[in-house]
Amino acid sequence: MKVTTEQYRRVAAREMADEYTKSFLRLLPARLAERRKTAFTDFSDPAAARAAGAAIRAGALENLPQLLATFEKNAKAAGARVFWARDAAAANRYIVDTARENGISGVTKGKSMITEELGLNEALAENGIRAWETDLGEFITQLLACPPFHIVGPALNIPVARISEIFLEKGLISRPEHDPVQLGLAARRFLREKFRHLEMGITGVNLAVADSGTLINVENEGNIRLSKSRPRIQVAVMSLEKVVADMPDAMHLIRLLCRSCTGQQVSAYVSMDTGPRKDDEIDGPEQLHIVILDNGRTRIYEDPVTRQALRCIRCGACLNACPVYGQIGGYPYGWAYSGPMGQVLSPLLLGFARTRDLFSACTLCGKCRDVCPVGIDHPGLMLYYRNRDAVGDPDFRGTGAPRPEKAVYGAYAIIAGHPLLWRVFGAMARRAINCYARGNTIGKGPGVLKGWFALRDLPAPPSRSFRDQWKRRHPAPHAARPASGRKQP
Amino acid sequence: MSVSVRDQILVRLRQAPARAVAERPPVALPKETGLARDDRIEAFCARFAEQTGIVYHRDPARDIGETLAEICREHGIIRVISGFDSVLAASGLPDAAMGIPELEIRTQAGFADREEFAEAVFAWADAGLTGADYGVAESGSLVLAFDRNHARLLSLAPGAHIAVLPRDRVVGAYEQAMAELGGAREKPSQIAFVTGPSMTADIQGMPFKGMHGPGKIIVFLV
Numbered sequence: 001m002k003v004t005t006e007q008y009r010r011v012a013a014r015e016m017a018d019e020y021t022k023s024f025l026r027l028l029p030a031r032l033a034e035r036r037k038t039a040f041t042d043f044s045d046p047a048a049a050r051a052a053g054a055a056i057r058a059g060a061l062e063n064l065p066q067l068l069a070t071f072e073k074n075a076k077a078a079g080a081r082v083f084w085a086r087d088a089a090a091a092n093r094y095i096v097d098t099a100r101e102n103g104i105s106g107v108t109k110g111k112s113m114i115t116e117e118l119g120l121n122e123a124l125a126e127n128g129i130r131a132w133e134t135d136l137g138e139f140i141t142q143l144l145a146c147p148p149f150h151i152v153g154p155a156l157n158i159p160v161a162r163i164s165e166i167f168l169e170k171g172l173i174s175r176p177e178h179d180p181v182q183l184g185l186a187a188r189r190f191l192r193e194k195f196r197h198l199e200m201g202i203t204g205v206n207l208a209v210a211d212s213g214t215l216i217n218v219e220n221e222g223n224i225r226l227s228k229s230r231p232r233i234q235v236a237v238m239s240l241e242k243v244v245a246d247m248p249d250a251m252h253l254i255r256l257l258c259r260s261c262t263g264q265q266v267s268a269y270v271s272m273d274t275g276p277r278k279d280d281e282i283d284g285p286e287q288l289h290i291v292i293l294d295n296g297r298t299r300i301y302e303d304p305v306t307r308q309a310l311r312c313i314r315c316g317a318c319l320n321a322c323p324v325y326g327q328i329g330g331y332p333y334g335w336a337y338s339g340p341m342g343q344v345l346s347p348l349l350l351g352f353a354r355t356r357d358l359f360s361a362c363t364l365c366g367k368c369r370d371v372c373p374v375g376i377d378h379p380g381l382m383l384y385y386r387n388r389d390a391v392g393d394p395d396f397r398g399t400g401a402p403r404p405e406k407a408v409y410g411a412y413a414i415i416a417g418h419p420l421l422w423r424v425f426g427a428m429a430r431r432a433i434n435c436y437a438r439g440n441t442i443g444k445g446p447g448v449l450k451g452w453f454a455l456r457d458l459p460a461p462p463s464r465s466f467r468d469q470w471k472r473r474h475p476a477p478h479a480a481r482p483a484s485g486r487k488q489p
Numbered sequence: 490m491s492v493s494v495r496d497q498i499l500v501r502l503r504q505a506p507a508r509a510v511a512e513r514p515p516v517a518l519p520k521e522t523g524l525a526r527d528d529r530i531e532a533f534c535a536r537f538a539e540q541t542g543i544v545y546h547r548d549p550a551r552d553i554g555e556t557l558a559e560i561c562r563e564h565g566i567i568r569v570i571s572g573f574d575s576v577l578a579a580s581g582l583p584d585a586a587m588g589i590p591e592l593e594i595r596t597q598a599g600f601a602d603r604e605e606f607a608e609a610v611f612a613w614a615d616a617g618l619t620g621a622d623y624g625v626a627e628s629g630s631l632v633l634a635f636d637r638n639h640a641r642l643l644s645l646a647p648g649a650h651i652a653v654l655p656r657d658r659v660v661g662a663y664e665q666a667m668a669e670l671g672g673a674r675e676k677p678s679q680i681a682f683v684t685g686p687s688m689t690a691d692i693q694g695m696p697f698k699g700m701h702g703p704g705k706i707i708v709f710l711v
Contacts (some may be wrong), residue, residue: 018564028694031694044520045516045517046707048514048515048516049516051511052513054511055512055513056513058510059510062507062508062510064502065502068498068502078676084494085494086497104533122599136692136700137689137692140692155691157695158692163692166515180697181695183690184692185699191701192701195611195701196608196611200521201682212671212676214669221689221700221702221703222645222687222700222701222702222703224704225641225645226645226701229679230642230644232603247667247668248667251664252516264684265627265628265684266682268683268684268688269681269687269702270630270679270682271681272679272681273678273679274679275678276678277678277679278678281635281637282600282602282639282640283603283607283641284641284678294494294498298502299507301501301505302504302505302506304505304508307508329598378607
């Protein structure tokens with residue numbers, strides 16, 4: 001999919017002015033957050049359940065190379081073919097080649113963020129292979145060619161009238177239809193024909209279990225199970241961090257994932273594949289291809305600070321908790337990952353040059369961190385990105401702070417390091433700032449400060465500094481204190 | 490030959506600096522693991538019903554084939570494709586229902602190849618009939634392990650799924666079912682947890698059942 005992360009400000013401003021988006025955002029995140037909270041009460045100790053999730057993911061990452069090697073060995077022993085892809089181009093080429101070698105002209109896809117990251121649909125289309133998104137929300141966004149609004153429901157915000165229009169245009173319905181259920185059933189009828197004759201299905205992977213070589217998918221609609229069960233060829237694309245040690249670890253993460261995502265105890269379907277079908281089975285894939293994707297993740301892994309971003313299990317709880325997402329929705333984030341999840345992942349995967357606004361647009365309130373079931377410290381990471389960007393770290397394609405900003409902070413460092421300069425500067429700044437005071441508050445500033453004051457007020461500083469006032473009230477003891485202080489043991 | 494992408498990736502991961510991991514706090518298995526058998530079954534049924542699953546209990550005094558026919562009549566099911574997995578076979582189904590005139594039952598063994606079978610489950614059958622290897626009380630889930638006698642599409646392509654679940658196969662937590670299945674000599678190529686009908690709420694958050702999979706799911710406890 002097209003990356004538009006650099007248009008964050010423009011799209012955010014547009015979305016904030018959109019009455020429809022606003023009314024929608026007043027309901028959706030709060031409702032999902034509430035459902036999540038209720039679902040967590042099943043755990044005898046919800047905080048311990050989340051801490052265990054964090055420990056499982058952190059532990060899996062520390063053992064990542066071993067777990068990946070074990071996973072590969074066991075998946076191959078079960079009959080799967082494993083392909084390691086350095087980047088999106090290599091992964092797409094492998095999938096296109098697999099389709100071509102088998103004479104495939106159309107595929108279905110289960111909802112997967114990773115294939116959106118790859119731009120797989122476009123790569124398939126360029127090679128004359130039609131890819132159908134089969135998750136209802138993804139199907140609608142595919143027809144409308146719009147980015148996902150929310151990870152749980154990519155098209156949740158699309159008005160029925162617009163869905164009716166596009167379904168009419170594509171021939172799914174013959175007259176306008178404004179009932180969501182009828183629209184869903186029209187999509188069912190349309191996609192059922194694709195499943196019925198399907199030869200190749202492509203899915204993502206929620207978890208990979210090392211000690212059995214098993215792939216796990218979590219879904220509600222059944223489109224992933226159909227994409228895995230009907231065709232002769234199944235392709236599963238997993239980013240390399242998806243692996244966990246064993247089935248009990250996977251089971252705990254599934255409990256956390258479903259509750260954090262939709263507030264369900266478990267989704268309607270959890271399906272777990274160990275190799276392709278056996279020779280004597282009448283359905284299931286004859287070929288199971290597993291693509292293990294790096295696409296920049298080894299670099300994310302090498303930095304012990306950013307490594308924690310790879311814990312993410314894509315539940316979307318952070319979106320619902322985020323006050324910024326709650327104002328602007330999913331479109332401004334400009335890629336497969338939105339909300340705090342996108343603010344943390346996209347800069348690492350795309351580089352800072354195109355994503356600077358994403359990690360700047362954070363108030364550091366920490367609500368995302370508080371709900372994260374795997375213990376990711378999103379605000380900490382965003383501060384780290386800001387720092388790496390300001391110093392111009394080439395690993396992150398950071399450009400360094402702009403020259404005027406550097407000059408200002410350089411001068412400030414000199415002033416703050418010399419008491420006399422500090423006093424003079426303080427007195428001058430106080431006077432200058434107070435020129436803009438109205439009563440006890442300052443609501444606007446000159447030049448570059450205009451932007452800062454656009455959304456904030458500053459209490460007006462008093463006419464004398466704290467040091468001045470202290471001196472006036474305690475003239476004598478102040479002078480004597482340093483001497484007596486030194487005498488103490 | 491140059492170093493493979495696989496090896497390059499693994500070497501880079503191995504060379505990365507290690508980080509200490511916080512100790513994992515103990516997490517108790519779900520409380521359903523502590524329930525007595527009948528309470529466990531009750532919890533399973535309650536959860537399954539919450540997801541709009543429909544539960545029937547076998548009356549041992551009655552013929553199981555007749556009961557199945559009655560269930561099918563109630564839900565307008567005539568054409569059934571059945572697996573012949575060990576759970577189903579132990580219950581006496583589908584054989585016990587074979588002679589019943591109002592039902593048309595075919596078993597998956599009767600299909601020559603996957604295309605013919607797929608056509609039947611997509612276009613002919615009203616329902617798929619299978620055994621369920623386990624029921625899980627913590628979430629009201631069925632655990633289905635697929636093999637040569639239990640095809641994947643039976644519980645997926647037809648509009649309804651009827652699962653026969655033995656009462657002594659209801660466990661408290663996923664881990665218990667997975668441990669049993671993982672210990673088997675031949676591991677299934679796919680296992681699925683099924684919790685209620687296929688569902689979605691992707692248009693305006695309006696939930697409905699039967700998006701791609703069955704809109705109706707029925708458990709027959711035996």
